[in-house]
Amino acid sequence: MKRNVIISAAAAAALTVGGPTAAALAATGDTARTTTTATAARADVTAESASAAALKHHPGVVDSLDKDGAVWHVNVIAKNGKNTEVEVDSAGKATTRDTDDDNGKEYAPLIAAKVDAKKAMAAALAANKGAKVWSVDWDDDDDNGSTYWDIEVRASDGSTKHVHVDPTSGKATASTSDSGDDNDDDN
Structure with a gap:
C-alpha cells in the first residue's frame, strides 16, 4: 500500500x-x-502579385516596382497623372504610402505604351526561365530618347540581370549597359 x-x-x-x-x-x-x-x-508575394495588388488598390499603370525586405514598393500612375506609391506587405495587403500631383504629360508615353509592366515582366521571365522579377522600371533614356522597361531578374543562384523590354513590341533583350552581377542586399 x-x-x-x-x-x-x-x-x-x-x-x-x-x-x-x-x-x-x-x-x-x-x-x-x-x-x-x-x-x-x-x-x-511575387512582383507580379504585388503589382496586381497595387493596381487593385489604386487603378492606373505601374511605373516602377521594387522589393525592400518583405515589402514591395509600387509606383502607380493614374490616368490623370497622379503618382501614388503603394506598399504591398508580405501578406499581399496594399496600402497607400504617398500621392503626388505630378505633371501628367511626363507620363504620357507610359500611359500610352502597348506593353504594360505586367506584359514586360512576363516577357523578361520568358527570356530567363526559372528567374524571378526583382524590380521593374519604366525608363525614358535621356541619352538617346528611347523608352523601355528595365526589368531586373534574379536567377536561383542569386545572380541578377537587367532585361530591357520594348514598350511597343514586347521584345526582351539582355541589357548590355547594366551589370549582371548587381549585389543588391534586398531580400
Whole structure:
C-alpha cells in the first residue's frame, strides 16, 4: 500500500513538473508552424502579385516596382497623372504610402505604351526561365530618347540581370549597359 502511495505521488510530481514543460513545448511547436506559414505567405508575394495588388488598390499603370525586405514598393500612375506609391506587405495587403500631383504629360508615353509592366515582366521571365522579377522600371533614356522597361531578374543562384523590354513590341533583350552581377542586399 505504501508503495502505491509513493508511486502515485511520484506520478503526480512528474505531471506537475512535466505538464508546463509539455505545454511550453507544444506552444513552441505552434509558433514554429505559425512562423512557417508566415514565411510561406511572404514567399508567395511575387512582383507580379504585388503589382496586381497595387493596381487593385489604386487603378492606373505601374511605373516602377521594387522589393525592400518583405515589402514591395509600387509606383502607380493614374490616368490623370497622379503618382501614388503603394506598399504591398508580405501578406499581399496594399496600402497607400504617398500621392503626388505630378505633371501628367511626363507620363504620357507610359500611359500610352502597348506593353504594360505586367506584359514586360512576363516577357523578361520568358527570356530567363526559372528567374524571378526583382524590380521593374519604366525608363525614358535621356541619352538617346528611347523608352523601355528595365526589368531586373534574379536567377536561383542569386545572380541578377537587367532585361530591357520594348514598350511597343514586347521584345526582351539582355541589357548590355547594366551589370549582371548587381549585389543588391534586398531580400
